[in-house]
Amino acid sequence: MTSHPALPSLTTDHSRPVVAFFDADETLIAMKTPFSLLRYRLRRQGDVTGTAYERLVDPLRRLASMGVTPVEVVSKFYELHAGIPWDDVIAEAREWYADLRERGAPFIEPTVARLRRHQAAGHHTVVISGSWPATLHPITDDLGIDLVLCTEPELDGAGLMTGAIRHAMFGPAKADAVRKALEKFGADPADCYAYGDDPGDLTMLSMVGRPTVVGAHPRMTAHAAEHGWPVVPATLMPGTRRQPV
Template identity: 40%
Template sequence: MTSACRSAFFDADETVITAKSMFAFLRHWMAQNGDSGSGYDRVMADIRTLAADNVDRSEINRTYYRLFKGVPQRELVAAGRDWYDRYRNGPGAFVGATLDALDRHRAAGDLICLVSGSFRAVLEPLAEEIAAETILCTEPVVGEDGLLTGEVHQPMIGAAKTAAVAGVIAAHRLSPADCYGYGDHLSDLGLLEQVGNPHVVDVDPELVALAKERGWPVLPAAPAALRQRD
């Protein structure tokens, strides 16, 4: 268990990285498996329809992972690392203001946690890059045969994020008032309300408006390249 006195919780997509990792990875995965792009477009159209019909984000999250039913976990892990290795070198792959915040938290010796509806196969290499000790994410169910069942243990969305953050704070006996949070979407509100120092990346107008009402710092979403750490 870490000896850190405080923790910094970061949503991943459009908070640390500028992409939506689940969908960026899906395009990569489908292309590696022979899709010319039309299959990906159909999947995304279906997901946009669900969102337009106000289907709960947790159910949309579950729908996404059903696309991988029958896939060997080891293949998904390898593909996730391959996707990230390609993604990380993009000139605008990361949110610059968040990279600055990560530098400050690392220098302070804070426990860094990623909290995301995305999954470990794509988040683990990112966590290694930014020195995040803990990953709180959606975990696909893997059968005894090593194949994904298409289901997940729990979508790490909304209330699940809130509970997961509270659990880490309690487990490490941290003071919530001393902890930090970073998010970009209204679904991150519960996460942000668990800490004494919430920060909002300027992506979602609803969350930004709420942040301004509450006097929370709003960080620019300007993209930046990854910086080399000493």
């Protein structure tokens, strides 16, 4: 079994700004949040058995298994929402999260604990995610995150989703987002932290001096071993369970 370094102690020198960057889905919370919202919506429309959900999502799973890029899979997801008012999606997402919180949101305990320590140390906290604002903002508002940079849907003049993506937050786009946040807060990347679970997070993790891998993705743990990065387990909060796509 590969041994990884311990998590670095947190910088508490308040004379210089420090930023802690987090991916969201599968890093802070154990689910793909847009798919969780889709399941919630369809269930409210009568899809008690999940048949309609499976019919919509299974083609996307097959695409992912074929090795297409995450943005291609997500593009197909957005196509499912063409013509839906974005304000309705946001309102429904607030209800989804309230329901999830009541039942037990599957937060990833070590990452959330680390987030709380960053906040207590006075660090700026930023979520950079390929997910969308509808499901991210209820979570990040609850957690007290300072800034959210994520995938944005394309809307028409009436505020309806076109089914296209205006801005995709994957791969290199995450590195660009880190640069913008560092500039916004005036932070030195060498002082900063980042947490991610997926190979798509590597560009973000590589931008800072104190990266951490979350979970057991083999490519991520191998990369962490090669570069001397710490790894934390994706252990769930007690009494909660992972929600599959």
